[in-house]
Amino acid sequence: MALQISATNPEHPALLLELPWHVPLEEWPEEYLVPLPRGISRHVVRYARAGAEVVAVKELAERPAVREYELLRTLDRLGIPAVDPLAVVTGRTDQDGAPLEPVLITRHLGGSMPYRSMFETTMRPTTVHRLMDALAVLLVRLHLAGFAWGDCSLSNTLFRRDAGAYAAYLVDAETGDLHPSLSRGQREYDIDLARVNISGEMLDLEAAGNLHPSVDPIAFGHEICDRYNALWDELTRTSVYPAGKHHYMERRIRRLNDLGFDVAEMQIEHSSNGDTVTFVPKVVDAGHHQRQLLRLTGMDAEENQARRLLNDLESWMATQDDYAPGDPLGARPEVLAHRWVRDVFRPTVRAVPKELRGSMDPAELYHELLEHRWYLSERAQHDIGLDAAVEDYVTNVLSRQVGTVPHASDEDEDEAPDGAATPV
Known part of the structure; x- marks a missing residue:
């Protein structure tokens, strides 16, 4: 059977052809290899150079090689931290024509280390906790x-x-399996395996x-279970808030953001006891919030500003009677975003006198007002609302800084950026 290279990028096969596929991976000459630390593996693994790329080459049977390649590609599309799959090479033979095992090729993750290399010098317990x-999280x-x-x-x-x-990044997906969702039993099986393995x-x-004397191996195995369960609960639990406690929703979103997750969807269901809030977290890529805010409102803001404004927009939309995600009769997000800009964002910005705004653009000013409302609501233990937050911010923050804050320009800053009022 002829040598076959199945690759994600059409440029990779030509570069990979330069590697000695007729030689068992364990016997590859040093001239092809890159001296990087390797972890323990049930398969033969080597780091090699293919053009400008440093790649990890792993020998294994064809079926698991192809399967892992496809799983890693799927994880990449889902935005999961894992090594980047480049190719599968099959049809390998040695100089005498005897078959050799296929290989899976992934891109080396720059700056990464296997755990054993990190423990070559005794790590402090606090560092082990961070691992x-x-x-x-992974x-x-x-x-x-x-x-x-x-x-x-x-x-x-x-x-x-x-x-x-x-x-943390997944390296070995050979034993993995992808489902529409996991049952509690499937998750607990994974967690228990993690505890035993660690x-x-x-x-x-x-x-x-190579282990610090104060570190108990068994206790650290149990620690992964405790940390996983706490994080899973924070991300997936349904929260019931009393009426008027909307700042609790804000607190929940902040905790999720601090953990590295973003709230992609939020649904509020009214009940006799309060507002039941269901969060669906999703990991997003860099610049996601800027693009999303620009698409919905026409506002071009910095990433952190955009994240904050989108959180407020999501919270506001969930309180609207015609907000019904997935319902063709419900208002589209673009329509609701237009209404939020018109009825919430602009009036709030306009409530701050221009001479007190200094050089802050509307998005930054609104961000500051949301932050001020958050702190005041935390102190009062109820949502004080934007109007009260603006009044307090103008009186107790901006007015006291008027001597140091630069005066606004003659340009009209009352309006949101061009296009903000006409996204649809």
């Missing part, structure tokens, strides 16, 4: 996407520093003298 946090993201890992462990994960914390890996580190 558990990162792995718990496992939750997989489960939210309907992916049952089947072999969650430190060995099947790469870690990369992320603004003082760590981000405790065993920690015991190995302890035996090798």
